[in-house]
Amino acid sequence: MGERNGGSGKKRTRLVHAGIRRSRYGEVSEALFLTQGFVYDSAEAAEARFVRAGEDEFIYARYGNPTVRMFEERIAALEGTEDAFATASGMAAVNAALMSVLKAGDHVVSSRALFGSCLYILEDVLARFGVEVTFVDGPDLEAWRAAIRPDTRAVFLEAVSNPTLEIIDLRAVCDLAHGVGALAIVDNALASPVWSRVVECGADLVVYSTTKHVDGQGRCLGGVVLGSRELIRGTVEPFAKHTGGAMSPFNAWVMLKSLETLDLRVRAQTEAAATAARALDGHARLARVLYPHLPGHPQYDLARRQMEAGGTVVTLELAGGKAAAFRFMNALRLFVISNNFADAKSIVTHPATTTHQRLPEARRKLLGITPGLVRLSFGLEDPEDLTGDLLAALEEL
Numbered sequence: 001m002g003e004r005n006g007g008s009g010k011k012r013t014r015l016v017h018a019g020i021r022r023s024r025y026g027e028v029s030e031a032l033f034l035t036q037g038f039v040y041d042s043a044e045a046a047e048a049r050f051v052r053a054g055e056d057e058f059i060y061a062r063y064g065n066p067t068v069r070m071f072e073e074r075i076a077a078l079e080g081t082e083d084a085f086a087t088a089s090g091m092a093a094v095n096a097a098l099m100s101v102l103k104a105g106d107h108v109v110s111s112r113a114l115f116g117s118c119l120y121i122l123e124d125v126l127a128r129f130g131v132e133v134t135f136v137d138g139p140d141l142e143a144w145r146a147a148i149r150p151d152t153r154a155v156f157l158e159a160v161s162n163p164t165l166e167i168i169d170l171r172a173v174c175d176l177a178h179g180v181g182a183l184a185i186v187d188n189a190l191a192s193p194v195w196s197r198v199v200e201c202g203a204d205l206v207v208y209s210t211t212k213h214v215d216g217q218g219r220c221l222g223g224v225v226l227g228s229r230e231l232i233r234g235t236v237e238p239f240a241k242h243t244g245g246a247m248s249p250f251n252a253w254v255m256l257k258s259l260e261t262l263d264l265r266v267r268a269q270t271e272a273a274a275t276a277a278r279a280l281d282g283h284a285r286l287a288r289v290l291y292p293h294l295p296g297h298p299q300y301d302l303a304r305r306q307m308e309a310g311g312t313v314v315t316l317e318l319a320g321g322k323a324a325a326f327r328f329m330n331a332l333r334l335f336v337i338s339n340n341f342a343d344a345k346s347i348v349t350h351p352a353t354t355t356h357q358r359l360p361e362a363r364r365k366l367l368g369i370t371p372g373l374v375r376l377s378f379g380l381e382d383p384e385d386l387t388g389d390l391l392a393a394l395e396e397l
């Protein structure tokens with residue numbers, strides 16, 4: 001068991017080899033250990049494992065499983081953290097990260113532009129358990145400085161927000177949090193693990209919905225919390241393993257194999273997004289083209305510093321509001337209308353009427369989610385075909 005060669009190579013090498021546990025059959029492709037439980041050699045061995053499970057000793061799949069462990073080690077090797085805990089979905093990961101570190105009476109500062117379900121946990125669930133949450137405008141550093149207090153236990157933010165692609169100065173916010181002894185928890189789903197510099201910027205816990213770029217082919221839900229061994233095994237794991245949010249071995253196997261191609265896929269998707277953003281910028285039918293590495297982005301300099309590349313999502317604002325947005329979406333031939341992102345298939349979403357429909361209009365306005373806003377997720381199709389599809393749909397308006 002336990003081939004570890006390549007686990008310390010460069011990023012793409014780690015994505016293929018890190019974490020591998022080869023069984024006595026010597027299989028090339030990682031085994032899918034589709035088992036809930038494990039057999040002990042003796043009653044004494046069972047007792048010993050319950051007293052203290054060693055490395056590669058498993059008890060029950062809700063706590064851990066060899067295939068899940070391979071996935072955890074491989075994604076930790078990519079992100080550059082000591083450890084990781086894999087969960088059933090991205091939201092199980094967000095929930096585990098927050099609930100495992102917070103208790104009644106704690107204070108949290110969070111950016112306002114969050115994924116809807118994250119907002120529900122921070123605004124509704126945490127409040128019921130006596131945790132106070134202050135929301136701030138993410139890019140406004142003064143607002144973070146004013147909101148963080150001596151009793152702040154954690155800050156929570158999305159490094160790149162969805163769908164308006166606002167960038168938060170990670171290093172500055174992490175420094176402010178650490179100044180009062182608070183933990184920095186970053187939900188980095190939109191930026192993807194490939195372009196992540198979150199750990200380098202000082203985040204204590206990084207959370208991914210692996211449903212997005214890691215699977216990247218629209219099959220399984222999954223999530224992961226990454227951080228130091230002490231935080232993951234000492235704080236996150238006890239909460240996560242007893243509350244039932246574990247990743248299934250089957251999904252872990254899909255995600256593990258997906259990591260082998262993650263870097264190649266995200267690079268290709270990013271190239272397609274960047275190509276289209278440049279081609280669409282300044283188009284007469286568009287009020288705005290938002291892409292982090294486009295010079296017109298409000299935080300272009302920060303985006304260049306903090307993100308190795310601009311990512312796989314481009315957001316457009318149609319000049320003609322909702323009617324124009326709908327006509328544009330219906331005229332697209334390659335982009336499918338759906339609400340996910342980071343899939344191999346390019347996806348177009350109208351946030352105001354779908355993913356962000358639940359928000360009151362004033363709130364949507366505050367977040368910049370206007371009726372003309374359309375989010376584009378770039379897949380693995382040919383970049384020229386995708387840009388052509390977008391330009392042709394704009395011509396039909």
Ligand SMILES: *Cc1c(COP(=O)(O)O)cnc(C)c1O
Nearest residue numbers: 089090091115187189209211222
């Ligand atoms: C999708 C997403 C989630 C939730 O992930 P699921 O896998 O759907 O549970 C959380 N945060 C962000 C930023 C997301 O994009």
